[in-house]
Amino acid sequence: MALDVLIVDDSAAIRKILRRVLIQAEVPLGDVYEAGDGIEALECLKNNSVGLIFSDINMPNMDGIQMLREIKANDLWKSIPVVMISTEGSQAKVMEAVSLGANGYVRKPFTADQIKEKLAGIIQ
Amino acid sequence: MTSSTITIQEMQELLIHSVKKSTANVFSTMLGLDVEAGIAITNSGSQGPTDGVLSLIGLTGPWMGTGSISCSPQIACKISSALLLTEFGAVDEEVLDAIGEITNMVIGNVKTMLEEKVGSMGLSIPTVIFGRNFLTKCGGSNGWTVVPFQFDSETLLVQVCLIQNDAGKQGTVGRLHRSGTDHE
Numbered sequence: 001m002a003l004d005v006l007i008v009d010d011s012a013a014i015r016k017i018l019r020r021v022l023i024q025a026e027v028p029l030g031d032v033y034e035a036g037d038g039i040e041a042l043e044c045l046k047n048n049s050v051g052l053i054f055s056d057i058n059m060p061n062m063d064g065i066q067m068l069r070e071i072k073a074n075d076l077w078k079s080i081p082v083v084m085i086s087t088e089g090s091q092a093k094v095m096e097a098v099s100l101g102a103n104g105y106v107r108k109p110f111t112a113d114q115i116k117e118k119l120a121g122i123i124q
Numbered sequence: 125m126t127s128s129t130i131t132i133q134e135m136q137e138l139l140i141h142s143v144k145k146s147t148a149n150v151f152s153t154m155l156g157l158d159v160e161a162g163i164a165i166t167n168s169g170s171q172g173p174t175d176g177v178l179s180l181i182g183l184t185g186p187w188m189g190t191g192s193i194s195c196s197p198q199i200a201c202k203i204s205s206a207l208l209l210t211e212f213g214a215v216d217e218e219v220l221d222a223i224g225e226i227t228n229m230v231i232g233n234v235k236t237m238l239e240e241k242v243g244s245m246g247l248s249i250p251t252v253i254f255g256r257n258f259l260t261k262c263g264g265s266n267g268w269t270v271v272p273f274q275f276d277s278e279t280l281l282v283q284v285c286l287i288q289n290d291a292g293k294q295g296t297v298g299r300l301h302r303s304g305t306d307h308e
Contacts, residue, residue: 010249011225016208018155034263058228060249071210087247090239108229109153 003123004048008025008041008064009085014108018054018085018115027123031117038062042070043105045077052123057093065093065096081122085110112122135187135286136269138241139234140164141270143282146233150226155206159280162272176200177215178260179227179252183235183282185245189286190262191231193223197254199278215254224250228234230282 005022009014015034023030035041037059039055044050053071057064064084071077083104084097094105104118130138146162151159177200179193195203199211204222212219227250236246262268262285273280 011221011228013204013208013222013225020209058247058249061216087229089233089236090244092244108232109150112154 002028003031003051004030005042006033006035006048006050006053008035008038008040008053008059010030010056010059010065012036015057015074016083021110021112021115021121024112027116028051028118035115037066038064038070041067045054045071045080050080054085057080057088057097063098068100070121076087083118083122135239136166137236138238139269139284139286140271142234142237143230143269143284146230147239147271147273147282149233150167152230154226154229155203155245157206159273159275162274162279164269164271167268174258174260175256177220177223177254178258179223179232179250179251181250182228182248183245183284183286184230184248185239186242186289187238187245187286188289189284191227191234191282191284192231193227193230193280193282195223195275195280196278198273199280200254202276220252220254227252231284234284236287 005027007018009015013122017095019032025033031048034052035044039062041053042054055064055067064081064086068082068084071080071082075100078101078120081103082101083106084102085106085108086093089107103122135171142277147161148159151157156206174194176194176196182189183191185190194262198251203226204212204219207222207226208218228247232247239245268283268285270281270283273282
């Protein structure tokens with residue numbers, strides 16, 4: 001079954017790379033939506049059905065942590081798996097994201113295999 | 125080791141080690157390229173004049189300052205082509221975005237390594253400049269730790285300047301070094 005995915009990152013380069021990596025990781029992709037920050041991501045969620053979210057943390061306007069808070073506080077969206085992808089590699093930042101309900105955490109730089117491995121436990 | 129116990133010399137060595145490790149990791153993982161670090165130096169004062177692409181990212185916390193990557197337009201295009209699997213012949217918005225993201229990853233991983241020694245730090249969003257004959261100076265600091273990397277017979281520079289947030293205790297990284305002092 002195809003999976004509709006939302007990729008949230010202020011870098012268009014990373015959004016493009018993640019699309020490619022998801023294909024390499026053989027994720028059964030449906031529609032792929034992109035957002036440049038947390039605000040754009042929440043707008044996208046209002047208008048589309050999404051089955052998986054990848055999000056950066058450091059972004060302008062609304063960062064990934066605040067976006068995660070908003071998603072997990074919303075009854076319609078809180079069950080959507082969210083995987084954080086960031087250069088923020090400190091244990092404290094990982095724990096913060098996990099405690100807010102993130103389903104996975106991938107540190108940049110990343111490989112297709114790391115994404116695939118992370119998704120194995122999230123999507124069936 | 126905490127921020128209060130780390131010396132300027134230790135920070136200098138930590139920066140060089142972190143920049144080398146982080147840059148090699150990012151280029152290998154994201155670009156499939158091996159880069160070789162040259163001899164690191166500490167430059168005092170302003171940098172330049174410089175031509176080409178310069179990407180800057182701010183660091184905050186117990187030590188604060190700026191990290192940067194600078195290279196020629198040709199190298200910027202080659203890095204972007206390798207990252208995005210698209211051929212770039214000239215610097216455009218996509219190339220600037222790609223170099224900004226590479227800077228984010230390289231300096232972001234340096235930050236993570238520094239945090240093990242000095243505590244939590246913050247990272248800004250990168251700013252990328254493409255132009256000719258510009259000078260750069262890190263405000264409030266005298267020194268840049270400069271690590272050159274050979275890339276296709278050209279040089280890419282990864283630079284960091286940091287000052288301890290409580291400046292009254294230990295001063296800046298660069299103050300103990302003369303301009304052009306070699307390391308390793």
